[in-house]
Amino acid sequence: MVHKPFNFEAKSYKVSMFSWNVFLHVFMGIIVAIPIAYAFSFVKNNQGWAIYFHILLLVPGFQLLMGQSFLGLCPYNAWSTDLNTVEKRRAHWILASLSAILLIVGNYYVMDAKTVNFNTMHGKFGLVALVFSIVNMVTGVAALYPTQLKKFCIPPSLSKISHIIFGVVGFLTAGVSLCYSYDKNAFKNWIGADAALGCIIITALFTAFLCFNPMYTSYKRTVTAFK
Numbered sequence: 661m662v663h664k665p666f667n668f669e670a671k672s673y674k675v676s677m678f679s680w681n682v683f684l685h686v687f688m689g690i691i692v693a694i695p696i697a698y699a700f701s702f703v704k705n706n707q708g709w710a711i712y713f714h715i716l717l718l719v720p721g722f723q724l725l726m727g728q729s730f731l732g733l734c735p736y737n738a739w740s741t742d743l744n745t746v747e748k749r750r751a752h753w754i755l756a757s758l759s760a761i762l763l764i765v766g767n768y769y770v771m772d773a774k775t776v777n778f779n780t781m782h783g784k785f786g787l788v789a790l791v792f793s794i795v796n797m798v799t800g801v802a803a804l805y806p807t808q809l810k811k812f813c814i815p816p817s818l819s820k821i822s823h824i825i826f827g828v829v830g831f832l833t834a835g836v837s838l839c840y841s842y843d844k845n846a847f848k849n850w851i852g853a854d855a856a857l858g859c860i861i862i863t864a865l866f867t868a869f870l871c872f873n874p875m876y877t878s879y880k881r882t883v884t885a886f887k
């Protein structure tokens with residue numbers, strides 16, 4: 661039996677990357693749990709059902725499912741390490757499709773309940789996030805069929821890069837919209853101004869960290885496409 665030499669550098673790199681992944685999941689848990697706990701306060705007081713469903717659908721839709729659809733493609737993500745590329749892609753589009761359903765229904769609920777629409781920064785960024793996420797689904801379908809696209813003289817890298825860019829912009833604007841929701845007086849009265857600021861900081865960091873891998877992938881793909 662041949663023993664492979666102990667590669668400390670490779671091991672410590674792996675341990676760091678997996679720990680980073682755990683850290684991101686903890687962040688995700690905090691970001692999803694706090695708005696859900698806030699939404700439950702609506703049930704307790706028997707008020708604001710539209711906002712209740714809005715939060716209950718949108719936060720798990722964007723920050724949980726869309727977030728997991730990003731993480732699932734990362735090399736050191738807990739639940740997807742044993743999946744091959746085809747399986748990772750399948751998990752990605754299933755999560756992204758579920759997320760899109762929650763986003764559309766969650767936005768519809770609150771838009772329908774309001775008389776004047778998109779008059780707040782929260783609503784404006786939320787609308788941009790929704791539009792980019794819907795377009796992202798179309799570019800995602802295109803990215804799944806690169807060979808068919810070639811027949812129409814559309815380079816596969818174009819659909820893949822545009823898919824990543826639409827996805828990242830959708831996720832970033834959803835993060836900004838979420839930060840504005842934490843700035844609402846009703847939320848600050850519930851959790852306290854300092855804790856609301858903490859929520860904004862955690863959301864901003866989490867959103868930026870999650871976008872890092874897709875941005876790096878699109879950079880690599882762009883460089884390869886130009887070569």
Ligand code: HEM
Binds near residue numbers: 711715718770771777
């Ligand atoms: C990523 C998550 C979220 C997104 C993308 C989002 C998006 C939106 C959108 C598009 C609207 C409709 C605006 C309009 O028709 O004028 C809206 C309204 C609203 N959302 Fe959210 N939302 C999110 C999370 C939250 C959370 C966590 C809260 C509460 C803490 C919240 C509270 C509200 C309230 C109170 C309204 C009605 C007032 C307004 O338009 O600002 N939302 N949201």
